[in-house]
Amino acid sequence: MRRARLIALGAACATITVAMFISAHVVGGQSEAASSPTAQVYNPYPPGILPSDLSSETARVQREVDLIEERALARWHTLKKPILTGQPPVLQNTGTEAIETLGELMLYDNKISPGKNLACASCHMPYAGFSGPIPSVNLTMVAFPGTVHFRAGKRTPQRHPYAPFFPVLQYNQAQGLFFGGNFWDSRATGYKLRVPDAEQAQGPPVDTQEMGFPDTACIAFRLSQAVYRPLFEEVWGAGSFDIKFPRETDRICATPGGAAVFGGNTTPVPLSAGDRTRANIVYDRWAQSIDSFEQSVQVSAFSSKFDAFLAGKYTLTADEMAGFKLFNGRGNCNSCHLDGRGTTLKSDQADTSAAAMVNPLFTCFGSANEGVPLNPADAFYYQTKPDSYGFIANPYGFGYRDLGLGSFLRSAFGSGPNPNASWKQYAPTVDGQMQVSSVRDVASTPPQCPSTEAPGPYFQKAFFHNGYFKSLKQVVHFYNTRDKYAYPVTSGHCPKGTTEKVDCWPMPEVRNNIDMTSGNLGLTDEEENQIVAFLQTLSDGFTRPYLNNDTYTGACMKGGSASTQGNEHLIPTPPLPPCASTICGVAPVPSPSIP
Amino acid sequence: MSGALAILAISVLSCSLFGQVSPTTPQAPRVRIIEAPKVELARDYLTIIRWTTNNPGGSPLHYGVVHYGTDPHNLNETAKSPIRLNPDHPSTVFRVRLDDLKPQTIYYYTVDSMQASGKSDEVKSPVNHFTTP
Numbered sequence: 150m151r152r153a154r155l156i157a158l159g160a161a162c163a164t165i166t167v168a169m170f171i172s173a174h175v176v177g178g179q180s181e182a183a184s185s186p187t188a189q190v191y192n193p194y195p196p197g198i199l200p201s202d203l204s205s206e207t208a209r210v211q212r213e214v215d216l217i218e219e220r221a222l223a224r225w226h227t228l229k230k231p232i233l234t235g236q237p238p239v240l241q242n243t244g245t246e247a248i249e250t251l252g253e254l255m256l257y258d259n260k261i262s263p264g265k266n267l268a269c270a271s272c273h274m275p276y277a278g279f280s281g282p283i284p285s286v287n288l289t290m291v292a293f294p295g296t297v298h299f300r301a302g303k304r305t306p307q308r309h310p311y312a313p314f315f316p317v318l319q320y321n322q323a324q325g326l327f328f329g330g331n332f333w334d335s336r337a338t339g340y341k342l343r344v345p346d347a348e349q350a351q352g353p354p355v356d357t358q359e360m361g362f363p364d365t366a367c368i369a370f371r372l373s374q375a376v377y378r379p380l381f382e383e384v385w386g387a388g389s390f391d392i393k394f395p396r397e398t399d400r401i402c403a404t405p406g407g408a409a410v411f412g413g414n415t416t417p418v419p420l421s422a423g424d425r426t427r428a429n430i431v432y433d434r435w436a437q438s439i440d441s442f443e444q445s446v447q448v449s450a451f452s453s454k455f456d457a458f459l460a461g462k463y464t465l466t467a468d469e470m471a472g473f474k475l476f477n478g479r480g481n482c483n484s485c486h487l488d489g490r491g492t493t494l495k496s497d498q499a500d501t502s503a504a505a506m507v508n509p510l511f512t513c514f515g516s517a518n519e520g521v522p523l524n525p526a527d528a529f530y531y532q533t534k535p536d537s538y539g540f541i542a543n544p545y546g547f548g549y550r551d552l553g554l555g556s557f558l559r560s561a562f563g564s565g566p567n568p569n570a571s572w573k574q575y576a577p578t579v580d581g582q583m584q585v586s587s588v589r590d591v592a593s594t595p596p597q598c599p600s601t602e603a604p605g606p607y608f609q610k611a612f613f614h615n616g617y618f619k620s621l622k623q624v625v626h627f628y629n630t631r632d633k634y635a636y637p638v639t640s641g642h643c644p645k646g647t648t649e650k651v652d653c654w655p656m657p658e659v660r661n662n663i664d665m666t667s668g669n670l671g672l673t674d675e676e677e678n679q680i681v682a683f684l685q686t687l688s689d690g691f692t693r694p695y696l697n698n699d700t701y702t703g704a705c706m707k708g709g710s711a712s713t714q715g716n717e718h719l720i721p722t723p724p725l726p727p728c729a730s731t732i733c734g735v736a737p738v739p740s741p742s743i744p
Numbered sequence: 745m746s747g748a749l750a751i752l753a754i755s756v757l758s759c760s761l762f763g764q765v766s767p768t769t770p771q772a773p774r775v776r777i778i779e780a781p782k783v784e785l786a787r788d789y790l791t792i793i794r795w796t797t798n799n800p801g802g803s804p805l806h807y808g809v810v811h812y813g814t815d816p817h818n819l820n821e822t823a824k825s826p827i828r829l830n831p832d833h834p835s836t837v838f839r840v841r842l843d844d845l846k847p848q849t850i851y852y853y854t855v856d857s858m859q860a861s862g863k864s865d866e867v868k869s870p871v872n873h874f875t876t877p
Contacts, residue, residue: 323803
C-alpha cells in the first residue's frame, strides 16, 4: 500500500515536472515569439490619428537612414588611422573626425533598437533640420512611432543641431530662472556627463516608445556586434567591449522595454558587477560620440544665410531685413531667442552693427510657457490599452497634462527622475514651461520642397512640443494674436464663424506661468510674413552644402494656405477628465491648481 | 553713447562668457509708468491688464502684478504674469492675466512689477476700475 502510494506520488511528481518543463518551454516559446517588436501591430487609435501611409513612410525613412549609414561607413574607411600620442594621449590629426564619424555611424544605426528597425535618425533627419522626417506624422499623430509598431512618444522630435551648446541645467538664483539642459522638459540635465546633449542621447534608446531597449547594456551589446566596432575601439580603447554577455542577451535585447515579462526590471541582462560597469561606460561613450557628431560643423553648421550676412557675404532681402528688425523690435522674439546682435534697430535704421556674438544661437537656454493649446491628435493620449507585450504607455489618457519642466522637477509621470532635490520647490513656478529651442534650422526642408509653408511646394513639419502648429506663419500669428483671439474652448471647438488658428485660439493646455511678453503684438499680416522670411534665413546649407540634406525620397505637398495649413486634420478634443494625480497631485502641487 | 556701449558689453559678456544667464540690463534707478494701465481684453473668462514702464532692468524675468478686488479699499486678490525683459528695448510692456472673474462685476485694481526674486519695482499706480462683461 505504502509502495503504491510512493509510486503514485512519484508519478504525480513526474507529471508535474513534465508539465512544468512543457510550461516553461511554452512560455519560453511565447517569449521568443514575442521578441519580434513587429509581431503584432498595436493600434489603440481612433480613425484619423495614424496616417494611412505610416508603414510605407516608416520604411522609406529606414531606407534613407541606411543610405546615410552606408555613406558614413564609406567615409570611415577613407579616414587615416589616428596616431595616439602625447601626454595626455591625443588621437593626433584625425581624432576629431574619427569620433564625429563614430557618432554619425551610431546616429544612423537602425540596429540600436530591439527590432533593428529604428535609429536615432529615424525621428531626426538632416533634411528636416533633424526634426521629424514623415510629413503625414507631423500632420497627424505628431509623436513618432517607435520600435514597436505603433507605440509612439508624447512630443515632437526636437531639433538637435546646436543642442550641444546648451549648458548643464542650473537654477540661477539671482535671475530666478533655470538655464540649460536638453529635451523639451530639460530632463537631460548633464548632471553626470556634464554635457546635456550627451545625456539626451541616452534617453531614446531605452525609452519604451522610442528605440525601446529594455536595458542600457543592450546598447553595449549591439555596439559590440556593429561593423564599426573597430572605430569605437580605436577612439575609446581596445578593451571597451571586454564584457561577458550571457547567451540570453540577444533574446532579452530583442524584447522591447516595458514588456510584462521583465516585471519592471530595468537591468534584465544578467551581468557581473564589473561587466555592468563596463557596459555603463560604453553607454557613456555612446552618448559622448553622438554629442561630438551633433556638435560638429556638419550638424551645428553655422552655414545659414544669416551667418553669411554676419560675415558680410550676403545682403538680406527687404522682407528678410524687415523681419529681422521685427524679430528684435516689436516682435520681441529676441527677448528669448537671443540673436547676439549689438543693437535694436529703429524703423529708419539699417543694420550696420558688428556681430556681438560670433555664433549667435537664437536661444537663451531657458524655458517658457507660451500657452499652447492641447493637441488632441497627439498619439500619446490614446495609448491607454496594453500592447501585445502588456505595456501601457499612458494609463491616464486625456488625464495626461504636459507640465514640461514642472513635471520633471517633481519627477512626475511623463518625465524622468530629477537628480537635484533642491530644485523641486520651484516646480509651481515653471509648470507648463518647455525649452526655448534655438530657432536655427526651424525652417529647414529638403531642397526639392523648399518651404515649410503652403502653398509650397512644401515639406510638412510640426512646431512646438506638441506639434499643434503646422506652419511658421501659424507660429508667428500665435505669438501675435494669442490673446486677441482667445476663446475658452479646446481645439476643434472654435465658435461658428471663426477659424481655428486664424481668428480663434483655443485655451492653453496649462494656463499657469504663461509668458505675457507676447500674445498681442499688433503686427500686420505682412509683418508676420516678414518674420517668417527672416526665420528662413536661419537654415543651414547656404554657405556650403548641408551633410545628407539630399536624402529625402518622399513627396512634397502643394496648395492651400499657410494660415490654415493642416486644419483639415483638426479633430475635436474630447471632454477632458481631471489632470491625473500622478502629474498634478505631486507636491509641490501646481498653483493655481490645474483642472 | 558710452553708457550704451557699456550696457552692450555687459549684455554680450554675460551671455557669451557665462552662458547660463540671460543678458541683463542694469537696474533702473526708478521705474515709472509711461503708459497707464488699461484693460486690453475683457471677456467673461479672461481679462488682461496692460501698462508700459521704462525698462526696469535687473532680472531678465519680471512679473507684472495686479492687485485687485471688488472693494476699492480692499484689493485682496493678486494676479501676476511673467514677461521677459528685452535689454535692447528702452521700455517694457507688462501684461497680466486675470482668469475667471465674476461676470458683470466692477473690479478695482492697481499695478506693480517685480523681479524674479519677488523684489518690487516700487511702481505706483492709482486705483483704476473696470466692469466684466
